[in-house]
Amino acid sequence: DIQLTQSPSSLSASVGDKVTITCRASQTISNYLNWYQQKPGKAPNLLIYDASTLQSGVPSRFSGSGSGTDFTLTITSLQPEDFATYYCQQSYTPRTFGQGTKVEIK
Amino acid sequence: EVQLVESGGGLVKPGGSLRLSCAASGFSFTNVWMSWVRQAPGQGLEWVGLIKRKTEGETIHYAAPVKGRFIIARDDSEGILYLQMNSLRTEDSAVYYCATGLSNGYAWWGQGTLVTVSS
Numbered sequence: 516d517i518q519l520t521q522s523p524s525s526l527s528a529s530v531g532d533k534v535t536i537t538c539r540a541s542q543t544i545s546n547y548l549n550w551y552q553q554k555p556g557k558a559p560n561l562l563i564y565d566a567s568t569l570q571s572g573v574p575s576r577f578s579g580s581g582s583g584t585d586f587t588l589t590i591t592s593l594q595p596e597d598f599a600t601y602y603c604q605q606s607y608t609p610r611t612f613g614q615g616t617k618v619e620i621k
Numbered sequence: 622e623v624q625l626v627e628s629g630g631g632l633v634k635p636g637g638s639l640r641l642s643c644a645a646s647g648f649s650f651t652n653v654w655m656s657w658v659r660q661a662p663g664q665g666l667e668w669v670g671l672i673k674r675k676t677e678g679e680t681i682h683y684a685a686p687v688k689g690r691f692i693i694a695r696d697d698s699e700g701i702l703y704l705q706m707n708s709l710r711t712e713d714s715a716v717y718y719c720a721t722g723l724s725n726g727y728a729w730w731g732q733g734t735l736v737t738v739s740s
Contacts, residue, residue, distance in 0.1 A: 516685065549726035551666075558718055558733060559666065564726030602666055606725040608682045610656070612666040 517541055519603050521613035527621040534590040536616045538603035543583045547606035550579055550588045553615075554599045562601075563588065593618075623647035623729045625719050630734030637709050637738070643702040643719030643731055650700040651675060656727065657693065657704050659715035659736075669704070669717070686712075709738045 518541040528534050538548065546566035551559035561570045563579035566586055576591045590597055598620055603613040629641040643655070657669035670683040672693045681693050692705040702719050714737050722728030 547725055551727075553666070558720075558730035559727070560730075561722065561726045561728045564722075564724045564728075568724070570724075570726065570728060604666070604668070604726070608671070609684050610668040610671070612658075612668060615665040 516609055517544060517605050517607055517611055519605055519611055519613040521601075521603055521616050523616060524614065525617040525619060527619050528593050529621045530593055530595055532593045532621075534593055534597075534618060536588045536601055536603075536618075538581075538586045538588070538613050540584045540586075540605060544605045544607055546582045548579075548581065548586045549604045549606065550577075551602045551604065552597075552599045553602065559602065590618075625721070625729055625731035627717060627719055627731040627734040630717065630736045632737045632739065633709055634740050635709060635711060635738055638705070638707045639709065639736060641704040641706070641717055641734055641736070643704075645700045645702065645719075645721075648723075648729070650695075651697045653721045653723065655693075655695055655702045656720045657702075658718045658720050658727070658730075659713075660718070660733075661712070661715040664715075667715070672702070706736070709736075711738050714738045 520539045548566045550563040553559040567579045578589050580587050600615045600617045624646045626644045656671040673680040690708045694703045716733040718733045719731045720727035
């Protein structure tokens with residue numbers, strides 16, 4: 516199975532900061548990498564699919580990049596509603612998720 | 622409007638069984654792969670399995686921890702996804718979500734149903 520390792524596991528940031536989260540796959544997955552945001556008690560929300568395609572309705576301050584084994588989610592100018600946990604997920608079968616990155620208020 | 626509504630969760634003893642359902646509406650159910658994802662309390666997301674379309678033989682894939690114990694099925698005529706869970710263990714306690722989408726990502730999720738395995 517393909518393992519996904521996210522870093523960092525948590526981070527503290529301020530409103531307006533630029534935040535970068537990385538996801539590394541244990542083997543090449545082309546661009547089959549998706550990013551989700553999850554808030555407490557809620558289902559995850561798809562932000563980015565196929566590594567860099569912004570899901571409809573997601574603000575443009577979210578962006579994704581990478582291919583092969585190394586991927587990045589970037590949030591430019593962090594907003595109050597962005598404090599949440601973020602997960603990467605690969606689309607090969609069996610599918611797997613990263614362990615999550617919690618973005619907290621500094 | 623796309624809706625996925627899970628039901629069937631509850632409290633069950635170790636070794637017991639439970640069947641979850643996910644009622645889908647607002648999209649062409651027959652044309653999508655359907656998946657189950659779970660989340661143990663305070664933990665991350667864990668993929669459980671998926672079932673492909675009828676045109677693809679309804680091929681099913683499972684995560685290793687549930688293979689041989691869980692069964693995924695779909696009823697295209699009713700637009701319902703099922704998860705039959707047998708030989709339940711305490712580590713199967715989680716919120717179970719059904720999820721799908723038109724792209725490679727899971728754009729649509731249910732609200733989740735809580736399964737608690739405890740004696």
